[in-house]
Amino acid sequence: MGEHELITALQELLTPRGDRVVRWVGDDAAVVRARPVQVVSVDQMVDGVHFRLDLPGVTAGDVGHRAMAAALSDLAAMAADAGEAYVTLALPEGLPGEAVLELVAAMEALAAATGTTIAGGDVTRGPVLMVGVTVVGWADEESALLGRDGARPGDxxxxxxxxxxxxxxxxxxxxxxxxxxxxxxxxxxxxxxxxxxxxxxxxxxxxxxxxxxxxxxxxxxxxxxxxxxxxxxxxxxxxxxxxxxxxxxxxxxxxxxxxxxxxxxxxxxxxxxxxxxxxxxxxxxxxxxxxxxxxxxxxxxxxxxxxxxxxxxxxxxxxxxxxxxxxxx
CATH class of the missing domain: 3.90.650.10 (PurM-like C-terminal domain)
Structure with missing residues (x-):
């Protein structure tokens, strides 16, 4: 499967959610209507470090789900509403196009379950499979978010x-x-x-x-x-x-x-x-x-x-x- 064929197939897997996303996959950049407070986290998983695709029973879909879940968990840790995700894939030589589609389909399934739109990304070659996910969450005010610095004696x-x-x-x-x-x-x-x-x-x-x-x-x-x-x-x-x-x-x-x-x-x-x-x-x-x-x-x-x-x-x-x-x- 060629690069343009793969990108077209990936686009067909994805669906925008809500009215925040004005432009998304298919344009050079995403355009999103902002809420007052934005929460951003970047997460990357590398084959052999964060997952092992060679283990019996491990699928490309498992890798995609796990990468999206880990990134969205950072938004959960701030008590933010999920918004958009941006996915980068580095694909090793020999990884079948069907496996890439399975990986992204699993990411999209979790995105759908959490109200997240995969709004863009990038695909390139790499020495091993690498999955990067940038997630954007939202809140209406800063006080609606939590961090690690709010613990008090007696809690x-x-x-x-x-x-x-x-x-x-x-x-x-x-x-x-x-x-x-x-x-x-x-x-x-x-x-x-x-x-x-x-x-x-x-x-x-x-x-x-x-x-x-x-x-x-x-x-x-x-x-x-x-x-x-x-x-x-x-x-x-x-x-x-x-x-x-x-x-x-x-x-x-x-x-x-x-x-x-x-x-x-x-x-x-x-x-x-x-x-x-x-x-x-x-x-x-x-x-x-x-x-x-x-x-x-x-x-x-x-x-x-x-x-x-x-x-x-x-x-x-x-x-x-x-x-x-x-x-x-």
Whole structure:
């Protein structure tokens, strides 16, 4: 399939939504009617680093969904309304055109489910498959948005859903755990694999948390053992997380037993769950969505201006844990 044929086929997959987008795919640039406040995030995934297309059962559609979900999760973490997405693809030699169409179709399906318009992008050649997604969200006023810097001493720390499922799913997909050897049911394997391959951005939950009184918000992409530290530093407070209170993904204990690791520690460090981490004053707890689990508290910084995270085990002793760390250079 030639470049122009591919671009034409991609255009036919996409649909504009709402009346914000004036010009989109097919013009040299998109034209969008703006709301008062714009929220922008850029995300890139690279084969062999953020996903592995060579793993059994992994499809191009999984890659497209995951790339779009990760980008939209950044808007959810700000409690923004989703708006537009701009997609760049670097395609390696030999990748079939049908796989590219499957990838973009999955992105479009998630865009449709979240009210997002894929309004433009670019396609080029590259040494490996690379998927870049720039998302634009909107709000009517700055105060409608949340960031990482809103945690206050006395706040509760919560998370919107179970943790560790994506990491367990990857362990099953890449062969580190043999489900047959450990008696892991097929339904559990499928659910954990889906947690890794097809995460859902919590856009509606982000807005609901803000409406219910959340003070700080961010998504759990690198694991709470890292992400809660980011929140603590941004807010200049100390955050304490209790491992015993983390909500664990169903089936995680069996996979972790096969890996020889503690399930709660895995849940705190594996990352890629794309749930939301929040803080809120105790008076707001009852108004929060039912999916929220409270996992810790916010304290004044022991060193003013220098927020830190403390993760404690069931025995109350601190645990030195860290989630995913991005390496550059």
């Amino acid at each position: 509760l720390v919560g998370v919107t859903g179970p943790l560790g499922g994506a990491g367990a799913g990857l362990a099953l997909l890449d062969g580190r755990v043999d489900p047959a050897a450990h008696g892991i049911p097929a339904a559990t394997v499928a659910a954990l694999a889906r947690a890794h391959l097809r995460p859902e951005p919590r856009l509606a939950l982000g807005r609901a948390l803000r409406a219910a009184g959340a003070g700080a918000l961010m998504d759990v992409s690198d694991g709470v053992a890292t992400d809660a530290g980011h929140l603590a530093r941004a807010s200049a407070v100390d955050v304490e997380i209790a491992l015993a209170d983390l909500p664990l993904a169903p089936g995680l204990d069996t996979v972790c037993a096969a890996l020889g690791v503690d399930a709660a520690e895995h849940a705190a460090t594996a990352g890629d769950d794309y749930e939301l981490l929040l803080t809120a004053p105790p008076r707001a707890a009852a108004a929060m969505p039912a999916t929220v689990t409270w996992i810790g508290r916010v304290h004044p910084a022991a060193t003013p201006g220098d927020g830190r995270l403390r993760v404690v085990g069931p025995d109350g002793a601190p645990r030195a844990l860290a989630g995913y760390r991005h390496a550059v250079g």
